[in-house]
Amino acid sequence: MDTFFAALQAILNGLLTGALYALIGMGMALIFGVMRIVNFAHGAFLMLGMYATYLLFQGTGINPYFGFLATGIILFLFGYGVYWALLRPIRGESDFKQILLTLGLGLIFTDGIQLLFGADYHQINIPLLSTNLHWGAQISLNAPWLISFGIALVLGVALYFLVMHTKLGRAARAIAQNRYAAPLMGINIHRVQAVSFGIGVAAAGVAGGLLLPVFYLYPGVGDQFTLKSFVMVVLGGMGSIQGAAVAGLVLGVVESLTSLYWGNQWALAVDFVIFLLVLSLRPSGMFGSQRV
C-alpha cells in the first residue's frame, strides 16, 4: 500500500509541476508552434520573469502570487520590443538565423543578469512555504504549489481562449496557415506576431514568477526550460496550444515518476529521450495536425 501512495503522491506532485510546465509550453506553442518563430531564449525570458518578481518582492514586499501580474506585463512589453527590434528584420528568412539570434539573446540575458546580480543563489521566504495540506495520512500537498497550480490553470484556459476564440488568436493562426494570404485579408502581420511573441514570452515570465517561491534563483535557472518547452511543443503537436498544455502535465508526471523510481538526476534525460522518440516515431505529436 505504501508503494501505491508513494506513486500517487508522485503523480499529484507531477501534476502540480506540470501545470507550470503547461503554461511555459503554451507560451512556446504560441511562439513556435503557431507563429513558427524558433525561440531559443524562452528559458531566459522565464529567468527574467523570476528576477523581475524577485526584485519586486525585495523592493516593495509584493507577494509573488500578486507580483506575477506585474511581471507578466513587463515581460509582454519586453517581448513586444524584442520582436520589433530584432526578430522583425529577419522574419521570413531561414530558421538558422532565428535560432542563432535567439540563442545569442539568451546568452546575453543570462550573462547580463549574472553581471548585474552575480551568480549567487537566491531564495525568498514567505510564510506559506511550510504550509502543507494533508489528504488522508499518506498524501500531502505543498500550499505554494497548489496556488501556482490554480493560477496556471486559469491562465492556461485564458490563453487557450485567446488563441482559439479571439480575433487576435484567429489572426495569429491565419498567419501560421499562410503568411502571404493573411495580410491580403487585412491582417497586420507584424503587429499580430509582435503581440503573440509578447504574450508567449509573458507566459514564460509569469511561470517564472510562480516558480520563484519554490525554486532557487540564479542566472542559469531558465536554461533547462528552453529545451523542455520545445519538448512540450513537439510532444503536444505543432500548432496545438492545448496539446502543449497536456504535454506539460504529462512531462510533469513523467519527471516525477522518474525521480521516484530512478532518481531525480535522470528526469531531464527522460525528457530528452521522449523528445527524440516522438521526433523519430510520431513527428506530428499527440494532437498535432501539422507534420514536423
Add this chain to the structure above:
Amino acid sequence: MRRAHVLIGVLGLVLSLLVPLVVRSDYTFQVLFRIFLFAALGLAWNLVGGYAGQLSLGHAAYFGAGAYGLALFSKAGMPAWPALLLAVLLAVLFAALIGGVSFRLRGPYFALATIAFAEVLRLMAKNLVGLTGGDVGVQVPALFTQAFNRSFYLASVVLAAVAFSITVWVSRSRFGYYLMAIREDEDTALSVGINAARCKLWALLISAALTALGGGLYGSLFLYIVPDQVVSITISNEIAIVAMLGGAGTLLGPLVGSVILETAAELFKNLFQEAHLLIYGVLLIVVVLFVPEGIVGTLTNRLRRRRAVVVPAVKAQAGSTASE
C-alpha cells in the same frame, strides 16, 4: 581563388610551426592552443553546418566522446594514443547513431535533436558514476610528456592543418558539391539523384572524428575532465559560433572566426570573469543582423562583386557562397 587558399594554408602552417622559436610563455601557448583547437573544431563543424547546411548544435557529443573516450579507455589499461584512436571510433559510432535519427529531420528540429542527443550524453556522463566518475570527474592521460604546452600547441596546429586540408579537398570534390547542393535545396538535390542521407552522414562522420580528436587533445591538456566542461551546450555553441562568425561554408571562415572569438573571449574573461559568454551572445546577434554570411563570406562576396564590375565575364563560382 582556391590556389590562393592553399597558399594561405601552407604559409599559415609554416608560420605556426615556427612560433615556438619566439614564444616561451606557457600562457601564450595555451591561448594559441585554444585558437588553433577551435579553428580545427570550427572547420570540422563547417563540413556539416556550413557545406551541408545542417545546423548542428550538439557537437559537444563528439568532443565529449573524444575526451571521455581517451580517459576511460586508458583507465581500462590502454596506452594513451591507441585509447585516443578508440575514442575517435566511439565518436564516429555516436555520429552514425545521431545522424541516422537527426538527419531525417529538417530545420529547427534537426538542431533540437542534436542538442537533445548531446544533453543525453552529458547526463549519462554525470549520472553513470561507476563508469565516468560523474561530477567528480576523471583523469585523462597526458598525450605528451615533454615540453607540455609547446607540444599541445603544435598538436593543435597539426589538427587544424588536417581539418583545413580535408576542407580544401571537400570544397573541390564532387562530394563537396553534393553537400552544397543539399544545403541550397535538398528536394532538388534528391531529384537529380544525390543520395542526400548518405552524403550528410559521411560529412557528419568526418566532422565527428575531427571533433573527437580535438576533444581528446583538450581533455589531455587539462589532465582532468568533468561532464559540464566537455559535454556542455557551451562547447557546442562555441564550435558553431566560431564557424558562423568567420563564415559558414567558407574555407578560411572558421580560422578567422576562431582567432577573433578566442581572442575576444580571453580579453573578456579578464574583464567579466564568469559572464564572458556575454560576448558570444553579442557576436551572434551582430553576425545574424549585420554580417549574415560571416566575416570571410561577406568579404569575398564584396570582393567578387567589385571584380565582377571590372570584368563582367568573371566565372561565377556556383555554390561557394556562404550558407543562406
